[in-house]
Amino acid sequence: MPTASTAARTESGPVGTVAVADPTVAGATVWLTGLPSAGKTTVATAVAARLRDTGRRVEVLDGDAVREHLSAGLGFSRADRDTNVARIGFVAELLARNGVLVFAAVISPYAAARDAVRARHVASGTxxxxxxxxxxxxxxxxxxxxxxxxxxxxxxxxGLTGVDDAYEAPTAPELVLRTESSALDASVDAVLAALSERGLL
Known part of the structure; x- marks a missing residue:
């Protein structure tokens, strides 16, 4: 089982020095769900920046960016929203399985779609x-x-989530953030603590 440690090593070759992924480093997906303007991307980006400073391989999957580039043909029906979540979940699990810490900032309003993403990770041991x-x-x-x-x-x-379309709040998330009453640094620290407690840092 990969463990959390230095994210990469460097090797010299005919084209210079390149970073090579360390297969012993554990990846993980941190799935941030919440209403529009809840602060998901802000927190994800801040955590990722903190971890990059330590040399970890990290990626932020922003729901809006994925819609623009990967799910441009989708609308906002329940089926289309679920498809978008499934696509992001697939990419997140693929990256995490290969040693990347992934922060997915996605409204993901429906519990069944989120549960399917979790199940994909459980199935691969990610x-x-x-x-x-x-x-x-x-x-x-x-x-x-x-x-x-x-x-x-x-x-x-x-059909705005949380106003005239449903948002099914998680019933047993690993972490709850209250961005309206906590500073950004406190939210970042809470996410890092959750990762550390699970041996992922």
Missing amino acids: PYLEVHVATPVEVCSVRDVKGLYAKQRAGEIA
Whole structure:
């Protein structure tokens, strides 16, 4: 079983020095779920930056970026949302299985789709942590980073998660973050502690 240690070694060859993945390093997926503007990507990016400074191989899978590049043809029906989550889960597990610490920042509103992602990781023996970024909708609607709540109030969009479409909150996540009452550094520390407790750092 891979263990958490230095993420890579370097080897010299005819084309210079390159980084080579260390097969003994454990990867994992940290799945951050929550409402729009809850702070998922902010936390994921900050944790990833902290870990990169230690030499770990990390990737952030942002739900919006994946929709743009991998799921551009999908809409926002329940089936399409589930397909998007499944695609992100596939990529996350593939990376994590190969020694990358993956931070997936995805609304992922439906429990069954999240459970399927967890099951994929369990089946391959890949560590998986679900983090509920449990920022209340009242706070998210004030932050409104992408203007979605304003558009919903103006009748320009429908089916906004947590407002006029369901968000099924996790019932047993590995970690709950309250970004409305905690500083970003505290959230980052909590995620790192959860990883450390599981021997993943």
